[in-house]
Amino acid sequence: KVYDCLVATNVKPAVISRVFDIVEQLQALSLADEAILESVFKPHVSHLLTNLSTLVARSKGNVSAVVDVLGRRQITILSELAPYLSDGTQATMLLELFAPLLRKPHKTVPEKIKVDMTMILCSLFPLIPELSDADGAIFGKAYRLLSQLFQTLRSRPARIALVKAFGRLSELQPSITHLARLMDSLNAYSTKRLEEPDFDRRLTAFAELNDSLYKSLSCRDWLPVIYNMFSFIQDPLELSIRSNAAGALKHFVDFAAEERGAYEDTFLKILLPGIKNGLRSRAELVRAELLTVLSHAVLRCTAIAALQEMRVLLAGGDEEANFFNNIHHVQIHRRTRALRRLAEFAEQGHLRSATLAEVFVPLVGNYIVSTDTLDHHLVNEAILAMGQMARQLSWGAYYSLVQRYLKLAKQKDASERVYVRTIVAVLDGFHFPMEEAVQEEEATVEADEDADRDVEEVPEDQETQEEGSAAQKPPVDASKLARIQDAVNGRLLPSLIQYLEKRDETEDSLRIPISTGIVQIAKHLPLEQRDAQITRLLTVLSQVLRSKSQETRDLARETLCRIACTLGPPYLSLMVREMRAALLRGPHLHVLAYSVHALLVHVTSGDHASTFHTLDNCVSDVAAVSSEVIFGESGKDVQAE
Numbered sequence: 001k002v003y004d005c006l007v008a009t010n011v012k013p014a015v016i017s018r019v020f021d022i023v024e025q026l027q028a029l030s031l032a033d034e035a036i037l038e039s040v041f042k043p044h045v046s047h048l049l050t051n052l053s054t055l056v057a058r059s060k061g062n063v064s065a066v067v068d069v070l071g072r073r074q075i076t077i078l079s080e081l082a083p084y085l086s087d088g089t090q091a092t093m094l095l096e097l098f099a100p101l102l103r104k105p106h107k108t109v110p111e112k113i114k115v116d117m118t119m120i121l122c123s124l125f126p127l128i129p130e131l132s133d134a135d136g137a138i139f140g141k142a143y144r145l146l147s148q149l150f151q152t153l154r155s156r157p158a159r160i161a162l163v164k165a166f167g168r169l170s171e172l173q174p175s176i177t178h179l180a181r182l183m184d185s186l187n188a189y190s191t192k193r194l195e196e197p198d199f200d201r202r203l204t205a206f207a208e209l210n211d212s213l214y215k216s217l218s219c220r221d222w223l224p225v226i227y228n229m230f231s232f233i234q235d236p237l238e239l240s241i242r243s244n245a246a247g248a249l250k251h252f253v254d255f256a257a258e259e260r261g262a263y264e265d266t267f268l269k270i271l272l273p274g275i276k277n278g279l280r281s282r283a284e285l286v287r288a289e290l291l292t293v294l295s296h297a298v299l300r301c302t303a304i305a306a307l308q309e310m311r312v313l314l315a316g317g318d319e320e321a322n323f324f325n326n327i328h329h330v331q332i333h334r335r336t337r338a339l340r341r342l343a344e345f346a347e348q349g350h351l352r353s354a355t356l357a358e359v360f361v362p363l364v365g366n367y368i369v370s371t372d373t374l375d376h377h378l379v380n381e382a383i384l385a386m387g388q389m390a391r392q393l394s395w396g397a398y399y400s401l402v403q404r405y406l407k408l409a410k411q412k413d414a415s416e417r418v419y420v421r422t423i424v425a426v427l428d429g430f431h432f433p434m435e436e437a438v439q440e441e442e443a444t445v446e447a448d449e450d451a452d453r454d455v456e457e458v459p460e461d462q463e464t465q466e467e468g469s470a471a472q473k474p475p476v477d478a479s480k481l482a483r484i485q486d487a488v489n490g491r492l493l494p495s496l497i498q499y500l501e502k503r504d505e506t507e508d509s510l511r512i513p514i515s516t517g518i519v520q521i522a523k524h525l526p527l528e529q530r531d532a533q534i535t536r537l538l539t540v541l542s543q544v545l546r547s548k549s550q551e552t553r554d555l556a557r558e559t560l561c562r563i564a565c566t567l568g569p570p571y572l573s574l575m576v577r578e579m580r581a582a583l584l585r586g587p588h589l590h591v592l593a594y595s596v597h598a599l600l601v602h603v604t605s606g607d608h609a610s611t612f613h614t615l616d617n618c619v620s621d622v623a624a625v626s627s628e629v630i631f632g633e634s635g636k637d638v639q640a641e
Helices: 002-007 013-032 034-058 063-067 069-086 087-105 111-127 136-152 156-172 174-186 199-216 219-232 239-259 260-280 284-300 304-319 332-347 353-365 374-388 397-408 416-429 443-449 460-464 468-471 478-501 515-520 527-544 550-567 569-582 587-605 616-630 632-638
Strands: none
Touching: 002 013, 002 034, 002 616, 013 034, 013 069, 013 239, 034 069, 034 087, 063 069, 069 111, 087 111, 087 136, 111 136, 111 156, 136 156, 136 219, 156 174, 174 199, 174 219, 199 239, 219 260, 219 397, 239 260, 239 284, 239 353, 260 284, 260 304, 304 332, 304 353, 353 397, 374 397, 374 416, 397 416, 397 443, 397 478, 397 587, 416 515, 478 515, 478 527, 515 527, 515 550, 527 550, 527 569, 550 569, 550 587, 569 616, 587 616, 587 632
16 A cells, blocks of 8 residues: 555645655665565565656656656665566557666766666666567667667676676677677776776787678678777777777778778767767867777768768878867977868868858867967967867757857857857858848748857758758758748847947957957848947947057057947948947047047058048037047146146
């Protein structure tokens, strides 16, 4: 009856918690006393397991129900009771429930819960007769699940539990026994030292795999091997493990190039996404190792279009000019040259948006850090390369890139100045034509939502969008054009101006350069929206001229001069009016006169003189400023001095 409380309708968490207390006490007592185990615990264990399984089934799809305190206790109890399981349908149901949870990231479902779930799987497998059918759906599901976990589970208890579960699966399916032995050796831990891998066994297994075993593996056999290699290649400390893992992946690439068919499918669905994901690693040694695998794949897999566009980066077999060899070269100037070449190839349209966004943007982003920690020439080249790549990105990737660096800039760390320069470079590369106003009703709600992507996420479906040189052509789809317009006007520009507006004397000089990038984007908007955004920007910059810091005022003045040249004569009178509205009294009047004079001198001298040949529309404002500084209050102040 107590166990039935677990599945009562509308049962409160406090009741479930109390029942769990009773179960835990019974477990502890039955371990100490054999009589309690036989007379009290065992007779009702199947009933308890049925109720626990029902409880787990109720939480289906609700991750928080598994991750909270009760959920964790429930999984722990279930893992201890799992050896008593005897019902095959229950076992199949639990396998179905655990599979999606085990695939969730560690932030959502902690690794400790996954270890308990993996231990439960060890007890479930012998109860599911369908697992003996190698071609069955259930065996395929369990096999793929365990294979994937070899990449994500890192701790020693997790790896040991996983190897054990794989061993149990191989007992039911003898065709994978050789793989189970290989997994056991590749994940062996030292019996003498805590947490230390057993390098002798591991390196022997690697030697066997890379020398002969790889030739006899079928495409399905490669699955757990590939996922294991992705886990090992992420180890920045052990060179031997890393290089052996890269060697095994290269063997698979050779199969994909020669055999095609299923090998090529596995390469495109598992290996290539895994490499792209690994290139986001913070560890340079890990990225370098993965790039050697990618370089090998570009060289060998001539039939895969996604790789062939990167072929230009191999420089026709010239090792000295090969991008993949040089981007992490020990000599800094070789890295700089590699970045320059990448920017050139991107500019020529060789690389599609998907390739740039998934491979090269995260790769180059590792060099966009404070110049205190990295050579400033390398940082400059990385920023220029990022700007060039931005010109080829499709809208989803472009927008997420701007948002990512805006988010980083808001953290106010030592790299803020570098992030702002990167934002300006990316904004300068804005290439989406929006000059024509589009009717609001043409834009679909779904498309609008689609534009507001997660900052860290790079969309996978960009491959189907127009990319490379096609990105310069105006999008034909009116709803897509309206979506971009709406995102720029409603989200992108407001977020940039909001960042610029933050009042902080010490950091104003870091943020002001973003204004030039904002103007570059605003120029592409239809006239009505353009004027609203530019007016708001000029208001913010005019307010900055009130700053007490000479350096900040000088920077704001120079920025206004640059913006005036970018926007042309029609906006000059608006600029002077905004400055007059911001600088109204006292010393500000002197700043106003000086700034207006500097602006007029800048636009009427040098190369700009031909553009600004008539200034009639701002004469009245200039005259008012001049008369004030000569005959008004500020003029009297000067005379008094």
